[in-house]
Amino acid sequence: MDLWPLLLFVALCVLQSSSKPMEKKDRVHHDAPLSDKTHDDEDNFEYDHDAFLGQEEAKTFDQLTPEESKERLGMIVEKIDTDHDGFVSSDEMKQWIKHAQRRWIYGDVDRQWHAHDLNTDSYVTWEEYKNATYGSILYEADPEDGFNYRQMMSRDERRFKMADVDGDARANKEEFTAFLHPEEFDHMKDIVVLETMEDIDKNGDGFIDLNEYIGDMYSQDGESSEPEWVKTEREQFTEFRDKNKDGRMDKDETRDWILPSDYDHAEAEAKHLLYESDTDKDGRLTKEEIVDKYDLFVGSQATDFGEALVRHDEF
Template identity: 80%
Template sequence: MCFLWVGLKRQRRTSLGDTESAGSNSEMELRPLVMCFALCVVYATSKPTEKKDRVHHDDPLSNKEHDDAENFDYDHEAFLGQEEAKTFDQLTPEESKERLGMLVERIDEDKDGFVTAEEMKKWIKHAQKRWIYDDVDRQWKSHDLNGDGMVSWEEYKNATYGYVLDDSDPEDGFSYKQMMARDERRFKMADLDKNMKANKEEFTAFLHPEEYDHMKDIVVLETMEDIDKNGDGLIDLDEYIGDMYNQDGDNTEPEWVKTEREQFTEFRDKNKDGKMDKEETRDWILPSDYDHAEAEAKHLVYESDADKDGRLTKEEIVDKYDLFVGSQATDFGEALTRHDEF
């Protein structure tokens, strides 16, 4: 999702958040942030050649054709993740079955001896979003300052803002205090048990809110705040277009801008009051897409369910190892370790 503010915050978390403290390294770590902000300003004030897209869609499970009559390449990438599938090493069927069996034990979350379609869907989503967990792992190390296995709001605030808050805000209106308040609001929403400390799952929701249903409201709110220039809590047509395109005195608009004007009037503004409210904005940036992970999970269960009871045993999955991993397998040890952490 292409949020200007969220993108800036993520860059800030990478540059400032990776410091071991908010001390002597802060000034050096602040430079990438300043450069990032400057680039964002240039981007926002220049005329883009392509439309800025704020709509969040799930990435495809695989770019391969899903044709089981031809091969199971799509299923392999869906089950393991595209990047992990690229690292397959040649294994014998026996080796492949053994490693797949180890993986099945991790997918069976409730340890009842069966893998349901829901558990399979969760695993597929995990495999597809592994880059998110890599990002969280990196940032976790620099924010869990006392090593207690939690990231408190105080730890995050000190690691991220401890240095810059001592300085006055720039004259251009950019406010670290506003960013901190916005981060605190998001942290509180991610903090399900309301103790102002985030476990790894809560920290993941904080850093990547678009991936969690209970965080969707904050995604919508932050997007509206970015686009709503007059502060009325709504997005009008000029604000909608202005977020994507800076006319800069040129009366000749690209064709896609004209199309977006029509999209706003005909589809985005459902109640025809000339503005998008919270629900209309949600429908725009978080569309109800087809759930590829759910469909693939049901497909894998259906194809492997020998006794047709709607769930899979370890034996049923291993018997169909060619569907899941073929005679090749990725570095399962790394996958197992990462899955155990969540």
């Protein structure tokens, strides 16, 4: 059986932590940084390109001339202006940035949808998902690394039921998206927190202590001293994560850690783009203002704008 759907799902969504890599792992899914580039406009606009287009789309920038970039950017501006008043507001820009960042999610859902809607009735039932994802591997021995397929299936079923908002035992496209990417949906946040705690809470006491917190991110493996970032994480745990200072994180403290709500990266970037492009300082952008600053938004490189323009159902 092809295990790719399972492996992809595990890698992207389940927050599995049976292995402990040497580098820091990031469990924060809500409003993660829009790019791994440094945001320094004096050096280049690569961060802004990633934020405006999404990192995967921005990677394809390599062939367009400035004229072609401006023409296609103008077409994108018309899609951003959702109320068709001839201006792009800060909120419209924020929504576009969020859309660009989630484009990879839509692609992942589409791929998995076709793999799991076995009878093509526009729904995915739990049985369809279970059979397509696990199938005969449930009767095989678990891998030596301790991975438990039946335990994973049980967690998937619990998550599937939470995503099934109308309780009809089958998932439409929206519910299936919530199942695969729960961190993107408010009503799924509890399951993200629960699964994270289950992964890290090795002693099963319902809390995450300092050793479990660090152990999930880092394994010393014979090193004589910890990296500086590990020492910083210890301080973060003591000073900020453990709010009630009882030496461990409870459910609410874990939620604040992995699902922070105090900073909206998309909103901050939208305000930045508007500030840098709003020539007449009226608090909104015209197509001309955006195109005039095309290097800030897209640069003079190639992108798959054509594909974005035909996706009428995405935005």
